[in-house]
Amino acid sequence: MTMSKSMPVTGRNKPVVVIKLGGSMLEELADSFITSIKKLMKTRHVIFVHGGGPEINRMLEKLEVKSQFYNGQRKTTPEVLEVVQMVLAGKINKWLTARLQKNGIEAVGLSGCDGRLLTSSFLDEEHLGLVGKVSRVNRDFLLSLLELTYVPVIAPLGKTEDGQILNINADLCAAAVAENMNAEQLVFVTDVPGILQNGTLIEEADEQQIQELIDDGVIFGGMIPKVTSSLTVLSGQLKEVMIVNGKDAVFKQGTLIGTKIVKKKVVM
Ligand SMILES: Nc1ncnc2c1ncn2[C@@H]1O[C@H](COP(=O)(O)OP(=O)(O)O)[C@@H](O)[C@H]1O
């Protein structure tokens, strides 16, 4: 069968874009942003991964469960994991799915535990407890959903081969999904317009520049897992990582506005 020009691109043919929605901006997620994504979905398959750090903090506080961070990741005891699961896979995943559906996106909320979506292993059990890293993504499961024109919305939880549920940093989770799905693009949506230096947006940054910005303390905290995981996945198939602000429409004439991360800048 030959494809007519007017035929929509469907099934496995469309390139995949992974969009990570940070917990920092979920409450302020703009309708204009969702509209931009809907436009993108005409030519791309979109997979969402979401965070929820601030909401987990609020719930832990409410329930008077203490938690600490080690190297930017939450030390996860069995008691903390219960709250993480409740907030990520329960509250936020369902809220986001409903919000996307309200805007006409056929979202399907999942956690990495469902359908063996994200098989994981312990990241650093000694220091972090029940925290994981993604070792395998169930590609066929995601591709089947995409083929049926559903939009996966993934909460960053994984499961070990022997069934232990693990908490996964959402940035690292999104990067792993992008890498394993051979995504064309990974987009981190957060509460700032991109990487800022003295209040000015850096439009493009490469590995060397990013290392300098980390060493100088310009890039710190929650921006670190975004840039480091970007550089890891950019070594593979993925061509482009963007960091953008979700409080507004992020496309201008079809191009994303924010910081573009590249492995190495092309010198003209
Ligand atoms: N150079 C930088 N430019 C912009 N933001 C930065 C920079 N370095 C650190 N940050 C911090 O990173 C935060 C975004 O990361 P994080 O709070 O983890 O958000 P998210 O929940 O979206 O992942 C920003 O709000 C800002 O405080």
Ligand SMILES: CC(=O)N[C@@H](CCC(=O)OP(=O)(O)O)C(=O)O
């Ligand atoms: C291991 C680890 O740190 N997991 C994170 C998962 C949520 C997350 O990463 O949310 P943001 O994207 O909003 O930061 C946590 O427990 O907070």
